[in-house]
Amino acid sequence: AQRVTQPEKLLSVFKGAPVELKCNYSYSGSPELFWYVQYSRQRLQLLLRHISRESIKGFTADLNKGETSFHLKKPFAQEEDSAMYYCALSGRGGKLQFGAGTQVVVTP
Amino acid sequence: GAGVSQTPSNKVTEKGKYVELRCDPISGHTALYWYRQSLGQGPEFLIYFQGTGAADDSGLPNDRFFAVRPEGSVSTLKIQRTERGDSAVYLCASSLISDRRITGTQGNEQFFGPGTRLTVL
Incomplete structure (x- = not known):
């Protein structure tokens, strides 16, 4: 069965700090993966x-088929993220x- | 150009009533998708159209839900005998094409509307 798992509901980081959002999936076949964002x-x-x-x-974001992951990364978070x-x-x-989504809060 | 539009933006109804939610896709987009997003969840697929026909309605929760796209453009999602559990944000998306085998292009990127928030009292 297809499944997408985002284990973190909320990530709070300071401006300028790295941020990584985790995503794991299960899919039989060659997946096509995306990250969508919804600003306020x-x-x-x-x-x-x-x-x-x-x-x-x-x-x-790098697709890792061995770990079935597609984590999203940014080295220096900004408030507009x-x-x-x-x-x-x-x-x-x-x-x-x-x-289910991950809420990212970047604090100054 | 105009993006995907949805009307109404908010709909409050009483349990047992019938509602219609409308989606206007981007002009020229042949694929149209409906999703439902409950509080604290990601969007959940309901149905998609390729042109006028429903190519996949496997996400419709039961036979109270029905959707049409008679002219291959505007689509209407219809919910009969609404229940409190139907309360959610209903999202519509459109894309130029639906074929995921055509990768490496922007053709199958889905563009989302603002959603209709349905509240069933």
Whole structure:
């Protein structure tokens, strides 16, 4: 069965500190994984996808098939990174399965 | 250009009533998805359309839920005999295409609407 697990509901970090959001998945086949972000009073939007292997807003995520993980990392957190982050896996037809989300709070 | 829009933004109804939630996708997007997000949870897939047809409705919780997209653009999610447990934010998303085999392009990126918050009293 497909599953996406985000073990942390809340991550509180200081500005300038590194931040890592954990995501583990289970999927039979080759997964396509995403990180979505929702800033306060804004709609859900794509942050990055594993297939593009790019850095967005300083965030990177590496797909580790051996550990079935897709953790999101940023070396120096900024206050504007405070948001809700969702890890998602794309299944047949492109439908997304989301994790429960991690709330990130960056304090000055 | 305009993004995905959803109406109404908020809907309060009484248990047992019928509701309709509307989604206007981005013009030209052939794939349209409905998700439901309960408090403290991530969005949960309900149904998706490729064009006018429902390609996958496996996420609809029961037969009280139904969705249509008659002209391949606007979609309506319909809930009959609402129950308190139906209270949630209903999200709509659209993408240019739905085929996940076409990777490495932005074609299947899903763009989300602002959601409709449904409260069943």
